[in-house]
Amino acid sequence: MTLTPAPPGTLHSRLAWAITDAWVITCRDLAHWARQPGAVIANTLLFPILIVLMFGYLLGGAMTVPGGGDYRDFLMPGMFAMTMVFGIGATLAAVSADAARGITDRFRSMPMATSAVIAGRAAADMLNSAAALAVLTGCGLMVGWHPHRGATRAVAALALLLLLRFAFVWTGIYLGLTYYRNPEAVTAARTLEFPVGFLGNPFVAISTMPAWLSAIAQWNPLSSTVSAARQLFGDPTGSHPSWITDHAVLMAVAWPLLLIAVFFPLSLHRYRHLSR
Amino acid sequence: MGTSAIACEGLCKRFGKATALGGLDLAVPEGAVYGLLGPNGAGKTTAVRVLATLLRPDSGHARVAGFDVARQAAQVRARIGLAGQNAAVDEILSGRQNLVMFGRLYHLPIGAARRRADELLAQFALTEAAGEPVRQYSGGMRRRLDLAASFIVAPRVLFLDEPTAGLDPHGRNEVWQTIRTLAGGGTTVLLTTQYLDEADQLADAIAVIAAGRVVAEGTPGDLKSLAGGDRIDVVLRDAGDLVPAARLLQARFRADVRLDNDSRELSVPVTGRLATLTEIIRSLQDENITAEDITVRRPTLDEAFLYLTGQQPPSSGTAAPAPASPSSLPR
Ligand SMILES: Nc1ncnc2c1ncn2[C@@H]1O[C@H](COP(=O)(O)OP(=O)(O)O)[C@@H](O)[C@H]1O
Ligand SMILES: [Mg+2]
Numbered sequence: 393m394t395l396t397p398a399p400p401g402t403l404h405s406r407l408a409w410a411i412t413d414a415w416v417i418t419c420r421d422l423a424h425w426a427r428q429p430g431a432v433i434a435n436t437l438l439f440p441i442l443i444v445l446m447f448g449y450l451l452g453g454a455m456t457v458p459g460g461g462d463y464r465d466f467l468m469p470g471m472f473a474m475t476m477v478f479g480i481g482a483t484l485a486a487v488s489a490d491a492a493r494g495i496t497d498r499f500r501s502m503p504m505a506t507s508a509v510i511a512g513r514a515a516a517d518m519l520n521s522a523a524a525l526a527v528l529t530g531c532g533l534m535v536g537w538h539p540h541r542g543a544t545r546a547v548a549a550l551a552l553l554l555l556l557r558f559a560f561v562w563t564g565i566y567l568g569l570t571y572y573r574n575p576e577a578v579t580a581a582r583t584l585e586f587p588v589g590f591l592g593n594p595f596v597a598i599s600t601m602p603a604w605l606s607a608i609a610q611w612n613p614l615s616s617t618v619s620a621a622r623q624l625f626g627d628p629t630g631s632h633p634s635w636i637t638d639h640a641v642l643m644a645v646a647w648p649l650l651l652i653a654v655f656f657p658l659s660l661h662r663y664r665h666l667s668r
Numbered sequence: 669m670g671t672s673a674i675a676c677e678g679l680c681k682r683f684g685k686a687t688a689l690g691g692l693d694l695a696v697p698e699g700a701v702y703g704l705l706g707p708n709g710a711g712k713t714t715a716v717r718v719l720a721t722l723l724r725p726d727s728g729h730a731r732v733a734g735f736d737v738a739r740q741a742a743q744v745r746a747r748i749g750l751a752g753q754n755a756a757v758d759e760i761l762s763g764r765q766n767l768v769m770f771g772r773l774y775h776l777p778i779g780a781a782r783r784r785a786d787e788l789l790a791q792f793a794l795t796e797a798a799g800e801p802v803r804q805y806s807g808g809m810r811r812r813l814d815l816a817a818s819f820i821v822a823p824r825v826l827f828l829d830e831p832t833a834g835l836d837p838h839g840r841n842e843v844w845q846t847i848r849t850l851a852g853g854g855t856t857v858l859l860t861t862q863y864l865d866e867a868d869q870l871a872d873a874i875a876v877i878a879a880g881r882v883v884a885e886g887t888p889g890d891l892k893s894l895a896g897g898d899r900i901d902v903v904l905r906d907a908g909d910l911v912p913a914a915r916l917l918q919a920r921f922r923a924d925v926r927l928d929n930d931s932r933e934l935s936v937p938v939t940g941r942l943a944t945l946t947e948i949i950r951s952l953q954d955e956n957i958t959a960e961d962i963t964v965r966r967p968t969l970d971e972a973f974l975y976l977t978g979q980q981p982p983s984s985g986t987a988a989p990a991p992a993s994p995s996s997l998p999r
């Protein structure tokens with residue numbers, strides 16, 4: 393018996409081949425969720441929901457937003473963005489575990505399209521994040537938050553958040569394929585996600601920060617997405633006039649595109665030349 | 669046989685200062701089970717990774733199933749199976765889900781992938797556990813699933829990198845059985861191992877490698893002769909006689925006599941078996957030294973390994989089987 397698969401010839405069939413491969417990889421992740429729904433909820437949703445409840449109800453009363461507005465409304469876009477940040481760790485952990493355990497090598501030794509494994513991973517992570525965003529939006533609506541400037545702008549805000557996530561997918565894939573031999577590095581990267589939030593504007597307004605911190609926070613890509621989402625949802629922005637906050641939507645597109653331009657080719661290169 | 673299923677010439681690969689492959693040459697005939705035997709760090713994994721298109725060599729050429737691993741990687745990948753050093757299967761999915769996924773990645777239609785998965789599950793004695801998550805499998809079951817995954821398209825060439833590393837003796841036996849079955853179907857198997865008896869059990873031919881080069885090649889029997897011919901083991905009645913007897917035989921045969929105090933045993937390398945045997949008996953009698961037992965034997969693979977690689981064979985840790993005792997002394 394021989395089942396030797398014939399590699400595709402034409403461009404069209406090669407593309408179809410790559411898409412099938414990527415889809416099978418994506419389905420693998422969907423099957424993980426079906427097998428372990430609890431882990432998915434704990435990993436991606438529990439934390440932002442807890443934060444919304446904690447900051448919004450326990451501490452929110454004591455927090456004021458410069459320029460006026462409700463702290464809970466100020467916080468929601470920040471939590472959406474933090475959920476995107478936590479995605480880096482999820483991507484990183486999945487990618488490095490596969491690489492460390494030889495699964496990536498098995499894929500690489502099979503007649504698959506080169507880009508399919510990381511493309512499939514990216515698609516799975518985007519689906520996961522879209523679902524997380526949907527659940528978090530639901531939570532927000534339940535605690536009284538809602539978009540003020542219409543559905544189109546709200547959808548645009550969600551799209552910018554997912555664009556940021558897409559950039560983080562490639563960051564996570566690159567880091568995972570680079571540091572998988574070193575579990576401490578993987579843990580460190582996951583631990584750093586939270587401080588990254590404090591070096592930006594998801595929790596507090598930049599105008600309340602000391603000068604050195606506000607300089608960092610302004611140029612944190614996360615801050616641009618959060619500011620843009622606040623503007624598009626019509627939530628309080630914690631007024632901080634500066635060039636970068638005035639062009640928040642532009643920067644919320646530019647930053648992720650820049651990250652993608654850097655980390656997508658690096659990830660592909662790492663995948664092709666993965667050494668043990 | 670004629671054509672080689674695996675052929676490589678002068679493969680070199682360095683990692684910084686470490687030389688993993690220092691000019692590896694191999695020619696594995698179609699249908700053979702070929703053992704790549706070497707101590708830890710000898711370059712076995714690097715060799716497998718180069719041959720399985722995962723790693724580019726710094727220099728040298730390799731052809732697998734008739735295709736160049738560097739320039740025709742896609743054709744090679746369509747014809748090989750790989751089971752790496754650890755079982756590369758998804759722990760969360762079930763055994764069946766794993767095999768169906770890999771089947772689909774070989775572009776079998778979904779129905780065919782499912783049928784093939786069930787076939788393999790039966791062939792590898794995993795049908796009962798097919799629906800369980802792999803996390804719950806024993807080490808031996810995981811390995812068998814890993815082998816099944818590498819065998820989905822019945823590859824022309826199968827690479828197995830230390831397939832029994834970390835298994836208990838029971839798991840190892842199961843995996844050996846599986847490998848014999850796979851090899852019986854005509855697939856060429858390249859198997860790496862640190863264990864001499866594993867190579868002896870499974871391989872038709874063995875290449876011993878050290879520092880990324882082949883230092884000896886042949887059948888297990890050939891390698892035993894390479895280690896320096898036959899030996900005669902003499903067990904003495906009195907331990908006190910060991911040293912004088914060793915001196916005597918050393919002078920008599922100008923050979924490197926080894927002695928073992930615990931078993932009161934001397935081991936003498938010899939050329940002419942019977943002539944030497946009578947000489948030894950006579951010399952000892954002349955000195956009034958009593959021998960309890962005398963055996964003529966071929967060297968063990970352990971001795972061959974020691975001789976060829978200049979290293980101790982891996983000690984019998986949890987996974988390693990104890991080397992067969994060379995002595996005929998009843999215990
Ligand atoms: N990715 C790597 N980076 C650095 N050194 C490596 C790498 N892979 C292998 N080596 C080195 O190359 C040599 C051969 O390794 P390997 O092929 O794994 O041997 P084996 O599988 O026989 O134990 C060792 O000295 C090892 O340390
Ligand atoms: Mg190895």
